[in-house]
Each structure stands twice: as structure tokens, then as C-alpha cells.
Amino acid sequence: MDNFSTYIFREEYKRIEELGDTLSSISNSIDWECFRKILSPLYNDNKEDGGHPHLDEVLMIKTLVLQHLYGLSDYETERNIYDQMSFRHFLGFPKTIPDRSTIWVFKERLTKNDCLDLIWEELQRQLDDLGFGLQRGVMQDASFITADPGHAK
Template identity: 50%
Template sequence: MRTLIDFAVRAEYARIKALGDDLCDIGSQVDWERFRFLEPLMYKNKTSLGGRPNIDIVIMIKLLVLQRWFGLSDPELERQVADRISFRIFLGTTEAVPDFSTVWLFRERLIKSGKSKDLWKELQRQMEEKGYAVKEGSIQDATFIT
């Protein structure tokens, strides 16, 4: 069933891509594998006791990037990723994505590890190396009052 869903999402994304998708274009310029050094610091359930499966570290970092670049709260990030095909393609997955509390916990672990600044410095370094400047923004939504 996943392959059918993947096919449909990617077919729909082709229409978006034809209109222009700066997010995916920029995302493809970043070497996301360079952030894998954070994995041992973030995930410590590799014991015989097992635990909940880890979400790929690159997806978690990309979620934080989307959140920062678009000025999204944790709950709004979850909603936007569920709603926007371009966000899912940027993440590299059409699977269900983590809920907002998982993102919050990941960010807290990242901050406690002391590597949060290293992550943003590396991302900034790569962006500057490619000649990009990021202008952070926000997604506006309509509020309906009855």
C-alpha cells in the first residue's frame, strides 16, 4: 500500500515542482549526512532492552530546519508537514511524520547535548558555501471567529 501512496504523492508533487519549489532545491544542496554525528548523542536505546524505534536523525534535523525557516510552533509544524507535499518531499519521506511532542523532545535533547549551536553553524556554513542566504519567514493562517 505504501508504494501506491508514495506514487500518488510524488505524482502530485511533480505539478508543484513544475511551478517551482525553492525549498526542495535548497534542500538538495545541503549534505545532510554531515549531521549524522549527532545520532549517538540523541539516541541511547541501542541496548538489549530495546525501546521505541528511532526516527532517522536527518528527518528530525530537517523538521527543526523547517520549523526555524518558517517560524512554526511545534503543533503547527506537525500540521504543516501533514498538509504540505513540499514539506514531505523536503523531509525525504511520505511516511507518517513524528508528532509535535517528539520534535520537542528531540530539540530538548539536542540543546542538552550542547550540540544545537554546532548544528546551526554547520547548516549556515554549507548554505554560505553554496552562495545561499536564508531569510526566515512565517506561514500565515486565517483565524476564523464565530
């Protein structure tokens, strides 16, 4: 069940959806559950021996997809998930948003266990089957600086 803030986000997102959201069409077309099979052996916190609970594997894969599509650093990814309604919708309006450290640790875990290539190959296979072409974008952040106007003549 949604809490009040999630309800508000979903209502606000409806306007974005009316304007067109490419991320949503990608998200609805991909079989995200197949990635869980690839990643579940990397975690032991779902077993009797316990372990620190981790964020959902699909949430983390979707986070990496956003990062890759928009050419974002770990910090920028965290910031943009908070800032972009379409990013939150793509991730399913999670209760916990991955922070930059969690993103970094997740990528390190994938690399260390030789899973990163498996993830991208499966995603690419699905996109190819759907006839999607992926173009990588870059989000830019504008900064304002105060310039010295000089002396009036």
C-alpha cells in the same frame, strides 16, 4: 519501495516542482548525512542494549529547519507537514511524520546535550559555502469568524 499513497504524493509533487520549489533546491544541496554523525551519540537504540526506536536523525533535523524557516511552533510544524506537499517532499515523504511531542523532545535532547548550536553552525557553514542567503518567513493561518451583521435599517 513506495506504497501507493507515497506514489500518489510523488506524482502530485511533480506539479509543484514544475512551478518551483525552493525547499527542494536547498534539500538537494545540503549534505544531510554529516548531521547524523553529530546526533548518533545521543541515541543508544542502535546498540545491543536496545532502546525505543527513534525517528531518523536527518528527518528530525529537516523538521527543525522547516520550523525555523517558517517560524512555526511544534504544533504548527506537525500540522503543516501534513498539509504542505513541499514540506513532505523536503522530508522525503516519511512513513512516520514527527508529532509535536516528538519535535519538542528532540529539541530538548539537542539543547541538553549542547548539540543545537553545532547543528545550526554546520547548516550555516554549508549554506554559506553554497552562497545561499536564508530569509526567515512566517506562515499565517486565516481563521473565519461569524460576525453579527447588525440590524437592517
